[in-house]
Amino acid sequence: MASEELQKDLEEVKVLLEKATRKRVRDALTAEKSKIETEIKNKMQQKSQKKAELLDNEKPAAVVAPITTGYTVKISNYGWDQSDKFVKIYITLTGVQVPTENVQVHFTERSFDLLVKNLNGKSYSMIVNNLLKPISVEGSSKKVKTDTVLILCRKKVENTRWDYLTQVEKECKEKEKPSYDTETDPSEGLMNVLKKIYEDGDDDMKRTINKAWVESREKQAKGDTEF
Secondary structure: OOHHHHHHHHHHHHHHHHHOOOHHHHHHHHHHHHHHHHHHHHHHHHHHHHHHHHHHHHOOOOOOOOOOOOOEEEOOOOEEEEOOOEEEEEEEOOOOOOOHHHEEEEEEOOEEEEEEEEEOOEEEEEEEOOEOOOEEEEEEEEEEEOOEEEEEEEEOOOOOOOOOOEHHHHHHHHHHOOOOOOOOOHHHHHHHHHHHHHHHOOHHHHHHHHHHHHHHHHHHHOOOOOO
8 A cells, every 4th residue: 555545544543532522432443543654664765775775776886897917017128219200119018918098108299108017917117308399299109019109209390300308318318528618729628628637536547647748748848749
């Protein structure tokens, strides 16, 4: 019986109970009233339980993330070359035959980052910032080959040569070069080179340079400046 019908029965029993005067009738109506109230209570509990079950069924299934073991390894070894249109970066990873979606590369105009997920229980990452020159984000891509990931950075300006992969690499290499000032005495540039060699050399190197310096000064004193 529907809850609405039970509620109507209960209201009618209450009305009859108010009007009844004989004890036997009142007792019967009171018992019926209790019975109907119990039925209504049970119906309400059943309804609440069903509603809770429906809500549980409507909840989205929990998303179980794939189990990843191991840790993330930073890639530091790579090779690169270039063509008129592309700068190509080669990363060697044994067993890199993983699903394509597990190899992700994100490009910006002056950087890229690579993430290889779940390769032999590990993930591998490589981030290169401050590329020497701008690249085309849309024209850049990746290729997964046997044991190798190839990153293709499309040059924004084609037919331009990159002497270095990054601006930082360029600055480091230029700092290592001896600084020659062509507007000053050429011998000063040589002195700077000798000074650097002397500072970086071991004791034997320092003795050799000292000996050469003394001999050079002696020759200059004699007017013989040939080397």
